[in-house]
Amino acid sequence: MPLCRIAAxxxxxxxxxxxxxxxDLFRCHFSADPTIEVxxxxxxxxxxxxxxxxxxxxxxxxxxxxxxxxxxxxxTEPANFYVGLEGGLxxxxxxxxxxxxxxxxxxxxxxxxxxxxxxxxIEIPEVLAEEVVVRGTELAAAIDEFAxxxxxxxxxxxxxxxxxxxISRQESFRVAVVAAFAPFYNRHLYLAARSATE
Numbered sequence: 001m002p003l004c005r006i007a008a009x010x011x012x013x014x015x016x017x018x019x020x021x022x023x024d025l026f027r028c029h030f031s032a033d034p035t036i037e038v039x040x041x042x043x044x045x046x047x048x049x050x051x052x053x054x055x056x057x058x059x060x061x062x063x064x065x066x067x068x069x070x071x072x073x074x075x076t077e078p079a080n081f082y083v084g085l086e087g088g089l090x091x092x093x094x095x096x097x098x099x100x101x102x103x104x105x106x107x108x109x110x111x112x113x114x115x116x117x118x119x120x121x122i123e124i125p126e127v128l129a130e131e132v133v134v135r136g137t138e139l140a141a142a143i144d145e146f147a148x149x150x151x152x153x154x155x156x157x158x159x160x161x162x163x164x165x166x167i168s169r170q171e172s173f174r175v176a177v178v179a180a181f182a183p184f185y186n187r188h189l190y191l192a193a194r195s196a197t198e
Contacts (some may be wrong), residue, residue, distance in 0.1 A: 002032045002034045002035070003034060003035050003037060004023075004027070004030070004034035004035065004036050004037070004080045004081070005037050005039065005077065005078075005079040005080050005081075006019060006023060006036060006037070006038045006039070006079060006080065006081045006082075006083060007039055007040075007041060007068050007072055007079035007081070007082045007083070008038055008039065008040045008041070008068075008082075008083050008084075008085065009040075009041060009043045009045075009064030009065060009067065009068050009082070009083065009084040009085060010040055010041075010042070010043075010064070010085055011040040011041070011042050012040075012153070012154060013154060014153075014154065014155075014157060014168070014169045014170040014173065015040070015085045015170075015173055016038060016040045017170050018085070018170045018171070018172075018173035018174040018176075018177055019038045019083060019085075019173075019174075019177050020036070020038045021170070021174045022174045022177035022178045022181065023036040023038060023177075023181075024036065025178060026178060026181055026185040027185075029185035029186065030184075030185055039079070041068060041071065041072075043064050043067040043068055043071065043084075044063075044064070044067060045060035045061075045063055045064050045084075045086055046059070046060065046063040046067075047059055047060035047063070047086070049138045049139075050088050050089060050132055050138055050139040051086060051088030051089065052088065052089050052090075052091050052132075052133060053089075053090060053091060054090045054103070056088065057086050057087075057088050057090065057103060057105040058086075058105055058107070058116055060084070060086035060088070060105070061084040061085060061086040061105045061106055061107035061116065062084060062107045062114070062116075063084065064084025064085065064086065064107070065082045065083060065084035065107045065108070065109055065114065066084075067084075068082040068083075068084065069082050069109065069111055080110065081108055081109065081110055081181070081184070082108070082109050082110075082111070083106055083107065083108045083109075083177060083180065083181075084106065084107045085104070085105070085106050085173055085176070085177070086104075086105045086106075087102070087103070087104045087105070087139075087157075087169070087172075087173070088102075088103065088139065089101065089102060089103070089124070089129075089132065089133065089139065090103050090121065091129075091133060098129070098133075099123060100123065100124050100128075100129035100132075100133060101121035101122065101123050101124070102121065102122050102123075102124050102139075102158055102159065102162065103118060103119060103120075103121050103172075104118070104119040104159075104169070104172040104173045104175070104176045105117070105118050105119075105176055106118075106173065106176035106177045106179070106180040107180060108177070108180040108181050108184065110184065113183070115180050115181075115182070115183045115184075116179075116180055117175075117176045117177060117178065117179025117180030117181070117182070118175075118176050118179060119172035119173065119175045119176045120167075120172070120175065122159065122162050122163060122167070124158070124162060125146075125162075127146070128142055128143070128146050131145075131146070139158060140152070140153040143157075143158040143161055146161070147161045149161075153169070155169075156168045156169060157169020157170070157172070159171070159172045
């Protein structure tokens, strides 16, 4: 069975577990049904500690991936795929009111083509939004204070706190990674769709 290496732009356990779980789901859709090896690397996102828009979330995920590609270009063990993960907030106006949503984003590339994927969204309480959006507190610190716990980012994450542990941080990133990789593991459908529009 062939080996497929996925380089992930994080060393945080929930993110790496999310990539591994996603890969375990879609690997059988690759023609060779490869063994997947996920390796994490610490890379910078190039965006703020807590992104505050969909555009910044996407930029952070893409820039983590591009940093991975550059870093591993001269490596003796380059990856088959590179994935960057970025979590943060999307601040929107709805009927004249500020609404703030927690989202998880992924960007996956094979070094030539790249695609985005996103989790769902969960609206955060106004008091938490005020702390992060207005006061500039990092979401990881704000959610610890809000929930009266420590190290939430490396456990269930803000997703777990806000959803009563029905959706974890890891699960939100797993969904984003599965979505970002769809054009690779479901390639025939995406190629057919592209051919139909040309």
